[in-house]
Amino acid sequence: MTAPVQSIVVVGAGTMGSGIALTAAQAGIHAVQCDFSQTQLEKARSYHQKQLSRLLEKQKITAQDAEAIRTRIEYATDYAHASGAAFVIEAASENPDLKKKLFKSFADTFPSGTVFASNTSSISITDIASAVGPCADHVIGMHFFNPVPVMRLVEVIRGLATSEQTLSRTLDLARAMGKTPVPANDRAGFVSNRVLMPMINEAFFAWMEGVARPEDIDQIMVLGCNLPMGPLRLADFIGLDVCHDIMMVLSRELGDPKYFPCPLLRQLVTAGRLGDKTMRGVFEYTPRG
Numbered sequence: 494m495t496a497p498v499q500s501i502v503v504v505g506a507g508t509m510g511s512g513i514a515l516t517a518a519q520a521g522i523h524a525v526q527c528d529f530s531q532t533q534l535e536k537a538r539s540y541h542q543k544q545l546s547r548l549l550e551k552q553k554i555t556a557q558d559a560e561a562i563r564t565r566i567e568y569a570t571d572y573a574h575a576s577g578a579a580f581v582i583e584a585a586s587e588n589p590d591l592k593k594k595l596f597k598s599f600a601d602t603f604p605s606g607t608v609f610a611s612n613t614s615s616i617s618i619t620d621i622a623s624a625v626g627p628c629a630d631h632v633i634g635m636h637f638f639n640p641v642p643v644m645r646l647v648e649v650i651r652g653l654a655t656s657e658q659t660l661s662r663t664l665d666l667a668r669a670m671g672k673t674p675v676p677a678n679d680r681a682g683f684v685s686n687r688v689l690m691p692m693i694n695e696a697f698f699a700w701m702e703g704v705a706r707p708e709d710i711d712q713i714m715v716l717g718c719n720l721p722m723g724p725l726r727l728a729d730f731i732g733l734d735v736c737h738d739i740m741m742v743l744s745r746e747l748g749d750p751k752y753f754p755c756p757l758l759r760q761l762v763t764a765g766r767l768g769d770k771t772m773r774g775v776f777e778y779t780p781r782g
């Protein structure tokens with residue numbers, strides 16, 4: 494068991510990054526929430542405030558707790574000043590080139606003991622690690638689920654060079670954040686998305702082919718298969734762009750046309766209907782809060 498992590502950097506302040514920073518702060522860890530977009534940082538701040546107000550209203554935390562959690566989160570457009578952090582968790586957009594560029598910059602910025610974890614849903618950890626040269630043993634996958642404060646699993650993915658020490662520090666951090674880490678090997682989509690995303694993609698095909706209306710597809714899967722939420726609504730919450738990108742990675746890496754994204758999913762993404770984050774995906778939504 495290594496010393497408890499005091500401070501982390503979370504790169505990306507979107508759906509996942511904002512949830513990871515909040516969960517860390519709730520667990521007593523100082524979190525530097527980074528994004529190159531000031532607008533995204535402001536959205537993350539407002540999400541954090543709303544979540545804390547809700548917990549306060551429900552009397553799950555006290556006003557002092559809420560204030561302490563709030564002060565543990567720092568918002569920044571870069572991470573150069575945070576090089577004392579034990580972990581960097583990257584939750585930027587699902588794009589291999591972007592992630593490799595970010596990891597190269599982490600290796601140039603942070604001291605050699607820092608763990609670099611990616612929240613990627615599907616990109617190979619070994620591939621991301623190829624960008625950091627000799628620090629590849631410090632690179633690992635830390636796949637949180639949405640919404641992060643609620644979902645208990647962290648799928649932990651070891652790349653080819655990931656060391657035992659990096660693995661054990663990551664398992665410790667996940668547990669310290671109140672999560673259950675489960676290991677998976679470094680294959681496209683790991684376990685969760687290898688199984689889940691083709692089901693979501695198939696729901697789009699069923700809708701496109703007129704097998705049933707979207708709400709009926711979801712109801713059939715909820716009532717008949719005992720899912721907590723239908724696959725199309727889940728796609729809206731994950732983000733249709735994220736679902737599309739994951740299918741593209743599965744398709745490219747596993748080389749089977751069955752993984753190619755459904756044309757209707759592609760069309761919705763092109764139209765900017767990305768799910769609840771844009772207020773419209775398969776279904777329509779009111780603003781988050």
Ligand code: NAD
Nearest residue numbers: 505506507508509528529533584585586587613614639731
């Ligand atoms: P998102 O689009 O909500 O957020 C991505 C954020 O990354 C944006 O705020 C964007 O401004 C930021 N970003 C892009 N380039 C950056 C850079 N160079 N430096 C700093 N910030 C940058 O995406 P998301 O849904 O939060 O997904 C983030 C990651 O988490 C992806 O790898 C995704 O596959 C993974 N993931 C998503 C889900 C989900 O349900 N949405 C679940 C598990 C994992």
